Amino acid sequence: MLLVRLLAAAMGDGTLDLVTVDGKRHRIGSGLPKLTLRLHDRAVERELLTNPRLRFGEAYMDGRLTVEGGTIYDLLSMLMSGSDVQGVLGRAAETLSPLLRRAQQYNPMRRSRRNAEHHYNLSRRFYELFLDRDMQYSCAYFPEPGMSLDDAQEAKKRHIAAKLLLVPGMRVLDIGCGWGGMALYLARRSGARVTGITLSSEQLEVAKRRAEEAGLADRVTFELRDYRDFAAAHPAAFDRVVSVGMFEHVGVPHYRGYFDAVRDMLKDDGVALIHAIGRMDGPGFTNPWMRKYIFPGGYSPALSEVLPVIERSGLLTTDLEVLRLHYAETLRHWRSRFDARRAEAKALYDERFCRMWEFYLAGAELAFRLQGHMVFQVQVARSLGAVPLTRDYMVNAERHLAEASAGIDASTGTIPKLRSAHSAESAT
Structure with missing residues (x-):
């Protein structure tokens, strides 16, 4: 059976029993864990052969494919850790993707707005089911083991x-x-005036x-703008530009326009920080x-697609950090919280929607654990002197922010001992 051979090639450790609609059971692999994948109609088998990356998730959403003895996370973990995740026909179906990528990622303003509304215009009540208290829908930062999601998102900010x-x-x-959490944090903690x-x-x-x-409406404003x-x-209106979890929606054909826009909006001594999901394998x-x-x-x-565009825009890369498993841990928290409140999500939407989100959260977490996804933070500037010569200022500022978080001056929002770029540099 061809599907059995393809699943065997994708399998990591464990045992999978494939049960077809006629009740036949095909055992794949050996050892633990032991799961059963049950197909509920004959069309699923054909669809998994021709386009597994798309059809597997659709079949799970529709209940035409179910998992017994574990969860969809357990099954995907088993199938995403093997040597041939896609299978021969699945890989052949996607070889055209690089050729079509410019069309897939062509995101002019009207399409960008439609894409954003597809995902982010879901009910706030839904996102509140699994996000932290500040509604941060991006990678948290876990400098210490065992941190709560709330603490890790605060650490990220x-x-x-x-x-x-x-x-x-x-x-x-x-x-x-997003829902304004980063903008409000920056205004509250630094006394800056922020536009989101x-x-x-x-x-x-x-x-x-x-x-x-x-009480920050005089210092923080928000607009519906591309x-x-x-x-x-x-032009040249901002001292700082920050973007967290948005660059993934820009699309490769628009990278030059994006960084040109960042450059044009920064003052001569301006600094920008871009936080985005990337891939380690090119x-x-x-x-x-x-x-x-x-x-x-x-x-x-991949960073090889981003850094050359930054160079061509005339911006200078002044710092680069790769966060490896931080998003995997973030998604683990989201997945656990979603599962705990699944009934509430189903009341807002329906069973198919819940299965879609289960598949999304599980697959996304495993992409970071098993398939080379990561998060990068790239700091860019317009001039060489905009940023201190060493990274000590980051450590010092982060420590001051942590110390000040409980004792911040409510009237000004200023941070004790936080200095400008030039004063920090003169101290090095």
Whole structure:
């Protein structure tokens, strides 16, 4: 049976019993764990042969493929750790993806807004089921083992803020501001004036309301804008630009335009920090199921696709950090929290939607654990003197932020001992 051979090639450790619609049981592998994959109609077998990367997830969503003796995470872990994850026919079906990538990632402004609405205009109540209290929908930062999700997301914001060299009064732009948590954090902790832009009307409404409730509406504003038309209207307007979890939606054909926009919006001594998902194994393509159901137009790039564009834009790469398993841990928390409140998610949507999110969270976590995905933070500047000569300022600022988090001056939001780039450099 061809499907058995293809699954055997994809298998890592463990035993999988494949049960076809006629009740026949085919054993694949040996050892633990032991799972059963049951196919509920004859068409599934054919679909898994021709396009497994897309059809496997669809069959699971529709209940035409079920897992016994474990979860979809357990099954995907078994199938994503073998030597041939896709199978011969599956790989052949995707060899055209690099040729079609420019079309798949062509994201002009209208399509970008439609793509954002597809994912981010889901009910806030849904995201509250599994995100942290600040609604951070991006990779958390785990400098210590055993951290809670809330603490790790707070650590992520500190880590990014430390790299921005913020001082009171600076103007900061947050591209892809989500529900406003990062923008509010930067304003509250540094005294900066922050503008956040998003393509999601749902996120915009929530972010504006949060700024009002926090008493920060005079220092934090949010707009429904695309970074491209926003850049044209704001030349050299910002001391700092930050973007967290948005670059994955830009698309390779638009990288030059993106970094040109960042460059144009920065002042001469400006600094930007881009936090994004990437891949360690070189340029690739987006999983077709993920592209269709979760992030249309999305792509996680290799650094070899990003750094040359930064160079051509005239920006200087002043710091680069790779976070390896931090997103895997973040997704583990999200998956656990989603599972604990699955009934509430089903009440908001339906069973198929819940199965889609189970598949998404499980597959995404395993991509970071087993398939070379990572997160990178690249700091860029317009001039050589914009950033201190050593990285000590990051460590110092992060420590001051942690110390100040419980004793911040509520009236000014300033951080004790946090210095500007130039004063920090003169001290080195």
